[in-house]
Amino acid sequence: MNLADHYRGRKVLVTGGLGFIGSNLAIELERLGADVTILDCLIPEHGGNRFNIAPIDGRVSVNISDMRDANSLNVLVEGMDDVFHLAGQVSHGDSMRDPQLDLGVNCISTINLVEACRHHAPEAVLVYTSTRQVYGRPESLPVREDHPTVPVDVNGINKLAAEYYHRLYDRTYGLRSVVLRLTNTFGPRQQIRSDRQGFIGIFIRQALRGERLRLFGTGEQRRDFNYVDDVTDALLRAAANEACHGGTFNLGAPRHYSLLEFVAALAKHTQVEYELVPFPDDKKIIDIGDYYGDWSAFADASGWAPEVDLDEGIQRTVEHYLAHPDVYWR
């Protein structure tokens, strides 16, 4: 499938489009010739950042509003061919500290969006970025989509509910929706200044600042890492391929790396030291051990396969952040 042929001239809404994955997606959509509207509420610390879309500034429409406000959403979805729903709260710790906020941002916003699409954009294709966190601790590896869902934090529960809304509206109202369960995504344009976006961002910030990296436990937990360009490619394919519509799919990677391998690669590209330290109790309680997903169903439906391996992805990531220290980490 030629994505440029598909997206040229299409009207596309990207919620959370000033955030990490949303901004990378918007940049790629603009490059493919789509007519892009970004929706973001720029909640401080949630990851949105106007600089993220500097490469397409002035060539996309930016609308600042909160998706918990249903009225503006009703207007914004009108006439859209595709809606990529990336807005949300992603911090597991924050979801435990303020579960009500997490519920509002992840569930109320999503109910509002599917209702808006049902009534005002029933022909739109809707892609939702969920998370491997909906599975909790894996019972078997690689994790398939029919693995039990036992989230270990409020964020995982609310993302799971948001998935269900998408599937229900697809089945009941014929709204075409795709749910992608993302795993560990890394790359340029992530909010790495605070600890809110997870361990990858924390390590990258520390490495950029020349700090010694400290990894909890043995570092042997294996994960599947996706470079952000591969994730935006997955999102674009999910909406463009009818075989994906109505489905719920894992992303994943051909190779699995230990956290120690990730840290070692990052340390290599930033010339910092790293060490193993004992696991603090409050972190241990939400650690899920090894995780890697079976992404064959999505590969079959969309033709997707990740192209950027860990080492190359880290190199590109470090280059991006080094070029913009004041925006992201200094």
Next chain:
Amino acid sequence: MNLADHYRGRKVLVTGGLGFIGSNLAIELERLGADVTILDCLIPEHGGNRFNIAPIDGRVSVNISDMRDANSLNVLVEGMDDVFHLAGQVSHGDSMRDPQLDLGVNCISTINLVEACRHHAPEAVLVYTSTRQVYGRPESLPVREDHPTVPVDVNGINKLAAEYYHRLYDRTYGLRSVVLRLTNTFGPRQQIRSDRQGFIGIFIRQALRGERLRLFGTGEQRRDFNYVDDVTDALLRAAANEACHGGTFNLGAPRHYSLLEFVAALAKHTQVEYELVPFPDDKKIIDIGDYYGDWSAFADASGWAPEVDLDEGIQRTVEHYLAHPDVYWR
């Protein structure tokens, strides 16, 4: 286990305690000697009714407030030994017409409750009444607790999320919680004036008014019916038995009846006629066919077994409503 010995003098909060099951539970708790506080917000049409607690009026404390307001909940849970969480929106149709309201009443309220208990009543036992609707259409019968959860309406999704909050807070914070998945509960004190509480209430109202009962389709779908006294017994056992804490359990019944058998029994006790009519499309879409649950896990953990069979339950139910026509149905 002697429930009176257990509950005598215990401080107990019943959310939704002016509603159908909540009021029956509060009456039984008062009879057992518990110190009962009822919390209800009396949202019109949601099922609450002050007359429901006429038998214990003045002997229990009634607090009118909305659980979406976290502050009053924090005060109300303090010092409680048991919290029975029955407040909620239960209409499947309403959840599709106003999904945001359903989310608020079922999810925001529940998050507020588990947070309130975590901080202000960490020793309390918390029992949540969920629903068989979380399973959706059964893939196999009888449905066990590990059956996939594929809700067919917004209400089922939100109840499922509320279940997850209970399990998460049990696992993560040591709050002792039990989730019971109720099936078709019937009996005195249900709101039967509107169609909101499901088919049982609709048929009972029609029968009491002497109307001809019209059953959609063949009426061959089999269900498990629980008389409300058996459900309150289940709730009391769930909180009192440590073996139940942390668990998620189906209720169910030893015998399964077709909807036609239910209607025939109701018609017999009210001397009305009944007939089969074709299924309307809008009802067919949410019909789940046969459903009956495997309740052996709960029986093992609690010693519970339903004692009131369909015919006797319907007889008692009809007697209650005939004694109070102006309150419930005329």
